[in-house]
Amino acid sequence: MKNYIKSIISLTVIIALVTVALSVTNFVTAPIIEKNAGAAANEALLVVMPDGGDFTQVDMTQYTLPESVIEAYTASNGGCVVKLSATGYGPDLIIMCGVDADGNVTGAVCLSSNETLGAEKTYGDTLKGATIDTVEDIATVSGATMTTSAYRNAVKDALNTAIILGGGSADLRSDEEILQDNLKAALPAGENFTEVFICEKLENVSGIYEAENGAGFVYVTTVNDEELFVGVDANGTVVSEATDDVKANIEAAAKIMLSTSLKEIDISKYADMPSNVEKAYKTNSGNYVLEIHASGFGKNGDNYYNPSGEYIYIKIALTNKGEIISCQTTKQAETDGVGSICKDKEFSSQYVGKDETTYTDVDIVAGVTLTTKGYQKGIGQAIKAVKIMEGVA
Secondary structure (H helix, E strand, O other), X not given: OHHHHHHHHHXXXXXXXXXXXXXXXXXXXXXXXXXXXXXXXXXXXXXHOOOOOOEEEOOHHHOOOOOOEEEEEEEOOOOEEEEEEEOOOOOOEEEEEXXXXXXXXXXXEEEEOOOOOOHHHOHHHHHXXXXXXXXXXXXXXXXXXXXXXXXXXXXXXXXXXXXXXXXXXXXXXXXXXXXXXXXXXXXXXXXXXXXXXXXXXXXXOOEEEEEXXXXXXXXXEEEOOEEEEEEEEOOOOEOOOOOHHHHHHHHHHHHHHHOOOEEEEOHHHOOOOOOOEEEEEEEOOOOEEEEEEEOOHHHHOOOOOOOOOOOEEEEEEEOOOOOEEEEEEEEOOOOOOOHHHHHOHHHHHHHOOOOOOOOOOOOOOOOOHHHHHHHHHHHHHXXXXXXXXXXXX
């Protein structure tokens, strides 16, 4: 019994001594570990801001910053470094960006990504020196538009963050919010604008939006390389401020659109009609509107990305000569973040103005070859359908 008690006492003493020793060790080493960790973090920040000096992490609860911002640090040289998360072809595109005290990008690097093409590894080099006024002028990489657009937008968010941290104000609205605000400003009486599918050739009109409450439309035109939003009432009269020549052009376009009507065509009477044409209409001006499907990755892909088994559905307007007036993806189930780029207006609008001889003169996007080739084949079949209906095939 005495030996048992002695053992317990000895063990207790040993534990106490070890605890004291560990406490002393931790007291001595913790500051060293913390200093080393801080040095490592500081080194990472210096990659994008070599002259930053020391960095202090920002308490982001004190500011309203872009949603993409994960962390922010102020530098002793007056600049800042921002860590951001963006979505390109896939989520979790993590970017570190430095901005100096004058609002210039000092460096941008991709820390990690799930992208497929690797463009994010070097794209940051092209953004060095960009400012809030010039960043959107920097070209994206052909074939990796979604990745590099997301990267560029993240750097824009970093530039806006620098402005905010410096005591200024920045426009943090999304592209959709900016669009809706511009539409509302052009036609204040309008509510809930939706885009109109254009089936007529119009001079210098890149988009038309209709107010859900029937107040009228907003036409988007270009003046001196700048987009201009012009409000038009339900009768086609320009109601927002515009020069005489812009007003005349928009009212002429509105007159054409208000007089347009569609009549469905019985495509079953055309024996050679391509099978991907689901519906066809003819306007009173002689143009065609077709609803077609195309076989992209969803139909022709392997099992790597689990093809959906679904077609890409496209609405396309063409003249009776086969020139494409407008093109819109109405439904798709391609790989999210990869082939799903076909839903973007930037993707479909590249066919506008093309015809039988030029519709293949568009980029086959690297990494989404089956989607883009399938889409392009569908466009070709639509042009063929017009020729058949015009009796010139």
